[in-house]
Amino acid sequence: MIRLRCPVCGEEIAFNFKGGREPVGGLYEIVVQHRNHWLKVFIDRQGVVRRAAPVEYFVVVDPPKYTLYVYEGGIEIREEGVL
Ligand SMILES: [Zn+2]
Numbered sequence: 871m872i873r874l875r876c877p878v879c880g881e882e883i884a885f886n887f888k889g890g891r892e893p894v895g896g897l898y899e900i901v902v903q904h905r906n907h908w909l910k911v912f913i914d915r916q917g918v919v920r921r922a923a924p925v926e927y928f929v930v931v932d933p934p935k936y937t938l939y940v941y942e943g944g945i946e947i948r949e950e951g952v953l
Contacts, residue, residue, distance in 0.1 A: 872887045887917070897914055
């Protein structure tokens with residue numbers, strides 16, 4: 871379990887994270903949504919949070935304008951209402 875204090879609102883956050891492949895540069899770089907804001911969290915191989923920074927200018931559109939579909943053969947981006 872990863873725990874950190876949100877750098878935006880100051881609340882305590884806890885989430886599960888299992889590292890997969892060897893991280894680039896020795897740190898896992900993950901983006902976490904917390905309430906209506908987003909954070910970039912850097913975690914080392916031991917599961918220690920090294921740095922957390924707000925993701926600025928991340929616009930949440932509701933309903934989403936584009937949807938990303940991931941298939942075994944590739945990725946497709948679809949604009950809502952357009953098939
Ligand atoms: Zn927060």
